[in-house]
Every structure is written in structure tokens, then in C-alpha cells.
Amino acid sequence: MKKVLLLHGAIGAQDHLQPLADKLSDSYDVLRYNFSGHGGTPFSDTDFSIASFAKEVDDFLAGEGIATVNIVGYSMGGYVGMYLARHYPGRVEKLVTLATKFHWDEATAAKETNMLNAAKIEEKLPAFAATLQKRHHPNDWKELFAKTSHMLLEMGKDNPLKLEEYAAIENPCLITIGDSDKMISLSETLDVFKALPHAQMAMLPNTQHPIEQANIITLTFLIKQFI
Numbered sequence: 514m515k516k517v518l519l520l521h522g523a524i525g526a527q528d529h530l531q532p533l534a535d536k537l538s539d540s541y542d543v544l545r546y547n548f549s550g551h552g553g554t555p556f557s558d559t560d561f562s563i564a565s566f567a568k569e570v571d572d573f574l575a576g577e578g579i580a581t582v583n584i585v586g587y588s589m590g591g592y593v594g595m596y597l598a599r600h601y602p603g604r605v606e607k608l609v610t611l612a613t614k615f616h617w618d619e620a621t622a623a624k625e626t627n628m629l630n631a632a633k634i635e636e637k638l639p640a641f642a643a644t645l646q647k648r649h650h651p652n653d654w655k656e657l658f659a660k661t662s663h664m665l666l667e668m669g670k671d672n673p674l675k676l677e678e679y680a681a682i683e684n685p686c687l688i689t690i691g692d693s694d695k696m697i698s699l700s701e702t703l704d705v706f707k708a709l710p711h712a713q714m715a716m717l718p719n720t721q722h723p724i725e726q727a728n729i730i731t732l733t734f735l736i737k738q739f740i
Contacts, residue, residue: 622669
């Protein structure tokens with residue numbers, strides 16, 4: 514049975530992807546992973562970065578005795594998957610990205626970090642703050658937000674994957690985006706799709722950015738057809 518590794522988004526955790534894992538588990542050996550600081554996994558000694566998260570995945574696969582794996586990454590998880598395909602190509606068989614933001618500059622990073630204001634979330638969205646506390650316990654979700662904000666600002670200064678680098682990725686990729694995603698632009702998604710040598714692209718109808726709002730049945734069908 515083929516193995517599929519699910520990678521969650523920033524400030525998320527593997528439980529976010531449980532509905533997708535359930536749908537895929539009848540056809541694949543599904544693995545999930547919490548990046549450091551997420552879902553109760555201890556913070557690492559290194560700063561948050563796409564490179565460090567990719568190294569974590571590489572170490573995880575080595576520890577599991579897995580040479581290559583299909584990766585399905587949501588949002589930041591898709592970016593980490595793409596970074597793996599670029600820098601650890603032997604680890605990735607096929608890659609599916611969902612709602613992944615590829616274009617980063619200082620203005621983009623400032624906009625995204627503005628939404629990671631822990632004080633405002635506690636004040637305006639106490640139920641969400643409680644969910645975050647529960648999801649990442651025993652870690653401090655505010656520390657997670659701070660580290661994530663720092664990472665995004667650094668990405669804004671120096672995008673870890675330049676557009677010209679995608680031409681070197683030989684792994685088959687399926688790039689998916691929701692038609693109502695306000696965080697991810699169609700143009701940046703198309704730019705990456707066109708730059709990849711072996712890529713397919715799909716648009717999910719009536720789909721915004723949050724994974725909870727994705728049509729899991731449609732997404733599962735696309736993933737199975739591709740893998």
C-alpha cells in the first residue's frame with residue numbers, strides 16, 4: 514500500500530487533517546506529522562523556518578524507515594512539501610499542495626502577520642483562543658504565534674523558494690487552490706504551476722482558505738486520481 518504523508522498549515526496541527534486522513538485511509542497508509550511547536554510537539558532549539566520544518570520531516574521519515582513518500586500539504590505544509598521536493602527530491606514521490614501561498618515579499622508578510630495578533634484574538638475571539646490553547650497544549654499558543662510571525666517576516670525578506678527554482682523540481686506535482694481563497698492569488702499559483710516541469714493544477718469549487726471548509730470528497734477524489 515502506498516504511503517501518504519499529510520502536512521498541516523501554520524498554527525495548525527495534524528488533527529486539522531483528520532477528515533482527509535479518514536477518506537484516504539481506505540487506499541493508502543496515511544501518516545501525519547506535527548511540526549515542532551504545533552499540536553503539543555515540543556518547540557525545537559532552532560528558529561521556525563521552512564528549511565527547519567523540511568529537515569524535521571526528513572528526520573521523521575528516516576526514523577520511520579521510509580525512503581520515499583507521497584506528500585499532501587495544506588497551506589504551509591504544501592510549501593514545506595515543495596521545499597522537500599526541491600532540496601530532498603529523493604524523499605518525495607508525488608506532491609499535492611492545497612491552498613499554498615508561494616509568493617512572499619515584505620508587504621505580504623506584514624499582512625499575514627497582522628492576523629497573528631494574539632492579544633486581539635484573546636479579546637475578540639475568545640473561543641478561538643481557547644481552541645488554540647487546547648490544540649497546542651502544553652505549548653503556549655502565543656509563543657507559537659510569535660515564532661510563526663517571525664518566520665513569515667523572514668520569508669518576506671527572502672522567499673525560501675524563488676520562482677526560478679521550481680524548474681528544477683522533477684517530482685510530479687498537483688497544485689490545488691480554492692476558487693474563493695482570499696489569501697492565495699490565482700496568479701501566484703499559476704506562476705508556480707507553469708514553472709514546474711511535471712505539474713497538474715485543479716481548482717476546488719466554492720472553497721475558501723480554511724481546510725475545514727474544503728470539500729473533502731472532491732479533494733480526496735483529486736488526490737487519488739493523481740497518486
